[in-house]
Amino acid sequence: MDYHGFPFPQPRAMDKPSRCNNIVAALERQFSAIAHDARRRGLPVAESVPAIWAPWMFGKWTVIVTHPEDARTVLTQGVDVFDKPVFPAAPLLLGNSNIVFSPHEDWKRHRKVVNPAFRRGWSAAHFGDLGQQLFVRLDDAAARGDAVDMKFCMSRLTLEAIAISAFGEPFNALKDANSPMLKAFEAMVANGMNPLVVFARPIAKLTPMWAELKQQVDTFNLHLLTIIARKEAALKARKASGQAASIDDMDLLDLLVDAAEQEGDYTHEDMRNAVVFFLAGHDTTTTALTAAIYLLDMHPEAQQRARAEVLAVLGCPSTDLSAADFPSPTSAETARLPYLTAVIKEAMRLYPSIPHIPPRVTTSTVTLRDGTTLPPGSRIMVAAAAMQRAPWLWDRHNEFDPDRFLGIDADAMHASAHDFKWIPFGAGQRVCLGQAMAVMEMRIVLAMVLARYEWTVAGDDEALRGTPRTSRAGMVQMRDVQIMFKRLA
């Protein structure tokens, strides 16, 4: 079958994403609508998740693949076959050039500068400290018998993780609800990620929200520029005193400042776009952590098994210890938690934070697994969410079963270890840069929570029935997951 940009069935009856609360239901409805439309046109239809289909998205036909072999082709071929197109996601927040959405040529510049910060590993103690800060909130809620909004708590924690680990500056997101940096960030993101702003900018520009958003971006940038100015002054002072700055002592923002200082082709504007790291690493990790906590309640035997593994590694710390004295796993200890790691992988399989890997565009003619030929300039996306729940790829595809990952090297988070059917972090050259950070953060925080509490889901009705609400648009976010924590005896 040849694809020249028009003969694919347009899923006219497709649900509008904004009306779907649940990603599984949304995907099922989308696929059945597409299948119905294709059958009406006499086209062959796969009986479950289609391996390839092409809806009309953002003003263009977009080929979507859900077969692991096609995923491998799309994500691992070089720039001479696939590139990332300029994808104007949240341009007001991210500017026109950034590491996540820029095409190859521009991306290389960004990646070269930030690579060292992500290569040298992360401080387990930082994440342990965040776990202790989280305990203060959870202890308090447990003592009062209050439910905790899990997404809210995890969202604060993951924001703080990036602020400290990558930028060396706390937001105080867990400690201080009125932290200026936190408030500026949350206000900016709420408007900046609004579907109207992301998908229908010309209309958004006509609304008061646009002016408000511009104001919020300015406020956040001002905070960021203040930090940058401090870093620049420190760098200059260090150089003036003849001390060479070692890359090992520099955080992500130090590296960006240094690159801008050395001029080259790295600019102040690029540096300010560092906000992309907050956006890339914050909601994504929040969803994975919230999903894991939720699923561990719905499956008490898995919660107990994960806890037993953690306690064996941590040596059964007394639950009477204060939050500040509670131990956290070291980096080496996190590598001894295979079952917990399998739980994280299974949570990310069922609720991938990024359901469709950002689009690629063909730079030469490409033939897909079933013989479909795509001419240069075709837009294509890999549907991670659909693939990770496809019944023809997974046994009991909608069930939570961490054991399915135990036969695989526990640390293997790359797609090739899973034959490309598990790809929550993407794959190939543009694979998630923050993967190692996110995995370490999730293992440490979940291990600490398991060692101090047991928990149950409280409300809402859909969550109690096993289908927590998830938000729409481009990312999966868990909503209304209310949890009651109880300190372990």
Ligand code: HEM
């Ligand atoms: C569970 C957490 C996370 C998930 C599921 C996730 C997922 C992803 C995915 C699917 C991509 C796109 C890959 C592609 O286009 O092929 C990506 C890219 C990226 N992520 Fe993550 N991410 C997570 C956490 C983080 C964190 C904590 C950071 C940094 C603080 C981060 C930074 C990035 C960056 C910089 C890119 C662009 C990489 C490039 O193109 O060179 N991510 N992530």
